[in-house]
Amino acid sequence: MVAKFKGIGGVMLCMLLMVQGARADDCRLSISQSRVDYGVIHREALVExxxxxxxxxxxxLNVxxxxPSAMALRFTGAAEGQGFRFGREGRMxxxxxxxxxxxxxxxxxxAHLPGETASGQLLPGQVLVAGSPGKRLTAQVDIDTDLPSDAxxxxxxxxxxxxxxFELVSPAVPLSR
Incomplete structure (x- = not known):
């Protein structure tokens, strides 16, 4: 993700870079774009x-x-509470x-609580497992980012x-017949 903040004499660029093309045995993970750009944001236009x-x-995201395989995903990045660090003080x-x-x-x-359903939020250190195996997994990834105003x-x-x-965690294990 990239965002540019224009303040008094300054600009802030923000970006999230994600690796594309991860593999796990006979599976391939891809995402629609590896960089999200927030553009220029003028500090003067922001409400305090x-x-x-x-x-x-x-x-x-596609796998x-x-x-047919069991599929599990995680997102790795610097942890920030219930999200991931964005800049020195922000969170995504x-x-x-x-x-x-x-x-x-x-x-x-x-992954660590097999019988429990999850909301789909990718949390630091957590692995999400698709509820059923198959050949193709598709999902929409929503990314929400915030920064403290003083940033x-x-x-x-x-x-x-x-x-x-993004990482495809589970190896592609064919289903037993």
Missing amino acids: RPSVALGTRTLH LCTE RLTLRHAQVDGRAIDWRM LQVRSETILEGLGR
Whole structure:
């Protein structure tokens, strides 16, 4: 994600970079874009409040396997509470929505609590498991980013970025017949 904040004499650039093309045995993970750019944001246009939400950005995630497989995902990046660090003080939250395996809607499960359903929010250190195996997983990834207002107090061009990557955690294990 990239956002540019123009303040008195300064600009802030913010970006989230994600790795594309992760593999796990016979499966391949891809995302629709590896960089999200928030553009230039003028500090003067922002209402004074404790934090500034940069808005939701959406990506599309796909996993394609050669054989029906169990699929599990995680996002790795610097942890920041219930999200991931964005710049020195900001936070980004990633949520998987509208997930389908082979065209059928699925629920997410937490790897460490197999019977429990999960909301689809990718949390630091957590692995989400697709509720059913298959050959193709698709999901919408919503990214919500916010910064404390004082992060906009810059004197020169400043770059803020959030770095991380999606990982296909489970090996592609063919279903037993």
